Amino acid sequence: MTVTRFAPSPTGYLHIGNLRTALFNWLIAKQQGGTFILRLDDTDPERSKPEYADAIQQDLEWLGLTWDRIETQSSRLDRYADAADRMRADGRLYEAFETPTELDLKRKKQLNMGRPPVYDRGALALSDAEKAALRAERGGHWRFKLDHERIEWTDGILGDISIDAASVSDPVLIRGDGQVLYTIASVVDDTDMGITDVVRGSDHVTNTATQIQIMAALGHSHPRFAHHSLLTGPQGEALSKRLGTLSLRDLRAAGIEPMALLSHLARLGSSDPVELRTTHQELIDGFDLSRFGSAPTKFDVDDLRPLTARVLHARPYADVAEALAARGIDGPKAEPFWLMARENVQVIADVDPLWDIVQNGATPLIAEEDADFIADALAHLPPQPWGETSWSDWANTMKERSGRKGKALFMPLRKALSGMERGPDMARLMPLLSKAPKGS
Ligand code: GLU
Numbered sequence: 001m002t003v004t005r006f007a008p009s010p011t012g013y014l015h016i017g018n019l020r021t022a023l024f025n026w027l028i029a030k031q032q033g034g035t036f037i038l039r040l041d042d043t044d045p046e047r048s049k050p051e052y053a054d055a056i057q058q059d060l061e062w063l064g065l066t067w068d069r070i071e072t073q074s075s076r077l078d079r080y081a082d083a084a085d086r087m088r089a090d091g092r093l094y095e096a097f098e099t100p101t102e103l104d105l106k107r108k109k110q111l112n113m114g115r116p117p118v119y120d121r122g123a124l125a126l127s128d129a130e131k132a133a134l135r136a137e138r139g140g141h142w143r144f145k146l147d148h149e150r151i152e153w154t155d156g157i158l159g160d161i162s163i164d165a166a167s168v169s170d171p172v173l174i175r176g177d178g179q180v181l182y183t184i185a186s187v188v189d190d191t192d193m194g195i196t197d198v199v200r201g202s203d204h205v206t207n208t209a210t211q212i213q214i215m216a217a218l219g220h221s222h223p224r225f226a227h228h229s230l231l232t233g234p235q236g237e238a239l240s241k242r243l244g245t246l247s248l249r250d251l252r253a254a255g256i257e258p259m260a261l262l263s264h265l266a267r268l269g270s271s272d273p274v275e276l277r278t279t280h281q282e283l284i285d286g287f288d289l290s291r292f293g294s295a296p297t298k299f300d301v302d303d304l305r306p307l308t309a310r311v312l313h314a315r316p317y318a319d320v321a322e323a324l325a326a327r328g329i330d331g332p333k334a335e336p337f338w339l340m341a342r343e344n345v346q347v348i349a350d351v352d353p354l355w356d357i358v359q360n361g362a363t364p365l366i367a368e369e370d371a372d373f374i375a376d377a378l379a380h381l382p383p384q385p386w387g388e389t390s391w392s393d394w395a396n397t398m399k400e401r402s403g404r405k406g407k408a409l410f411m412p413l414r415k416a417l418s419g420m421e422r423g424p425d426m427a428r429l430m431p432l433l434s435k436a437p438k439g440s
Helices: 016-031 050-063 077-089 100-112 128-138 182-192 202-217 248-253 258-265 280-285 301-313 317-326 334-344 348-360 368-379 390-402 406-418 426-432
Strands: 003-006 035-040 069-072 093-096 141-144 150-155 159-164 172-174 197-201 224-228
Touching: 003 016, 003 197, 016 035, 016 197, 016 224, 016 248, 016 258, 016 280, 035 050, 050 248, 050 258, 077 093, 077 141, 077 182, 093 172, 141 202, 150 202, 150 224, 159 202, 172 182, 182 202, 197 202, 202 224, 258 280, 258 301, 301 334, 317 334, 317 348, 334 348, 334 426, 348 426, 368 390, 368 406, 390 406, 390 426, 406 426
Parallel strands: 003 035, 035 069, 197 224
Antiparallel strands: 093 141, 141 172, 150 159
16 A cells, blocks of 8 residues: 655745645555655754644645644654664664764865765774773764665656765764664654655655665665655746745745645646646646656746636635635625625735725726716716616716717726726626715
8 A cells, every 4th residue: 555754844834845745745645545644753852843843734734735644753762763773783883973073074185185075984993992982072973884885766756766875975873962863763764654655855865875775774675766856946046045935824824725836736847737726636636746857846936826816716705705704804795795806816815905995985096187077977976776787877878978988988987986997897896886986
């Protein structure tokens, strides 16, 4: 059975890049009738915060990306300690003592000599006495001893990958203060939990190589891996600095609709066009990981607005009643108001100025050359309450009185009554207006 996981660290809010990973793993699990696990990578006690763990769950719930199970790494530390003990016993985990400054110096020297900055395994040459002295002085961290051979896998997006393990530093699995690091925790979880498919960002390719060897050292085969390309800004610029402003909470606050966001991300970077989907099932049915390419993928937050608009244009009143009521839009007018307004909004917040006009009347927009015409028009508004034919009645009256027609007739009337150059169908807006334009 297919088992996937989404494994964010609760050290911040989810952003658009995280969502790509979450969505792909969720879609794969759903497509196969499998299990989707939300795993909180919270082994860093200083940076992991319960409020971020809560926020991650709220954001995924908002998008309807529900999980079958939630796991936290902080509750599984004994499993990681077991695995570390086994690898120590097998000689695959060794203690090293270099400080970050010493490591930095080594790297610089290697680079100066034109060599790749790979850890030189200096710690393996230490005698027991030297180790004991260093341990007493500064404590040691633990590295996994890679087998220097090629590590190969067929990646679900990148195709055949082959990495020379000698070009990679032996990864640190346990820090000097005893903190277990992601690399080992993730391997133990992925094998314990029977994960069959891992999709993550291409910044994890080297991790994958080392994790494949760690899994083998623990007696396990590895899951299928796929690495999606990283998102860039619209000009190809790195998104990493801007990801803070592309949090899912900000997008939600800006009125972006879940299905717009999901539809966009389920296709962006693939050879299939972005299509607005109305249900999660359609997303699942239309997803194909093999259609995604390895090139960096441009993401423009502005692309979400027209998609959101299309979601709203099709949305029945019942689905927005609550959101409208939260904005003070309720009562008998709320439904006809929505049916009139929905074609004219990009995000739900755009209803506010329209509702203001409906309730309080517009501030007329009158061009100088239309001043007399509008003064006459306002004096000949049909009697209230206005109904379905009020707009055409008024326009006909003014056509006869002024001889105007077409745009010269309708545009000034629209601007006077709605205060806007373009916007809702006037025949549908007029019956909703409680008041004549301000100052008329
Ligand atoms: N916590 C890791 C991250 O957010 C998980 C990576 C993985 O999927 O293994 O980068």
